[in-house]
Amino acid sequence: MFNAATAIDRTKIGAALTGQTINALLLDDSKFDRLRIRRMSREAGIPIYMDEAVSLEALKLLLDEESFDVILLDYRLESGDGIEALEIVRAHPVNSQCPAIMVSGVADPDVAVRAMRLGCSDYLAKSDLDAEGLRDAVLRAIEKSALLRDTDRNRAEAARVLVRVMLQEVRNSLQPELAAMVRCIRGLGARADHPKFNLGAGLEDLDARARAMWAMLNQMVDAAPVQAEFRAAKRKTWTQ
CATH class of the missing domain: 1.10.287 (Helix Hairpins)
Incomplete structure (x- = not known):
């Protein structure tokens, strides 16, 4: 698992993450989007192992099975939404303080504000997302989490x-x-x-x-x- 206490220099990502793996969880009910984000994670230049959940129930099961370094949550789900998913994460006894990133097909300022109030580290629009943006969002989330734990x-x-x-x-x-x-x-x-x-x-x-x-x-x-x-x-x- 990735050690969030390690200092990260985004200009020297390979050196900073040598021998470490970011344990990530992706919640998205679209197979196309899951494959797209997984491909971006491989192209991002950082070692990420990504579990996938296709529903809120699957999310709950995976949260119970292990702890994660970062969680990516799709906002629009067939059953429920990303805000509900974020509330599930925040109420979990093990992963409650895991940094989370909201990913949405539509840029909605109201949703972004609600997500940030629940402690979401970032809010990304799928249409603008690329490997570099995913990498930066993940590293920002982990860095912020490390700083908060130090506090x-x-x-x-x-x-x-x-x-x-x-x-x-x-x-x-x-x-x-x-x-x-x-x-x-x-x-x-x-x-x-x-x-x-x-x-x-x-x-x-x-x-x-x-x-x-x-x-x-x-x-x-x-x-x-x-x-x-x-x-x-x-x-x-x-x-x-």
Whole structure:
């Protein structure tokens, strides 16, 4: 399978892809168009292994069988359309983030906008498509996917660092309070038989320390939206 993390220079494609194969999936119910696109992929100068699906059901089966580096989706299908196919890809547990390219016999700006909003990397008109255009679209899609994965990894690492920092703050803040409460409880037990022992004052001290700890916990809960913002940013990645 093609390693998307490898840097790609489109002017030196052969060198950049030496020993690697792009595992592609093509959804198109037209045999003529499938053969045409397969021929273009051979002429594109990049090593591509292309599986074919002729329907949405066949697409689902192939998505379940393996992971892909790039998926090409015909918009006009006998049953369903490319937008429905793209939604199936995005909902798939394994291939949900696979870069996708919409291919259509008719240039439709509205369809293009919908496809891009669902994270489609490109929208190509079949009438204008040639080997060079297919090659560039595939490489652009894979490069964009690699960049997005790097961004996700950076965000995930930032979240892990944030959690570690928060846990350290919790430990550093609560340890002194817990130690003081333990000392207070031990002191109450040691002075319980003393004639001048003031249980009320000791309980007030414990109550004050417990309230302080409760306030600290509330502050930690207030910090939780930072994690929610991180998750929301991750969900938006495919629409950028």
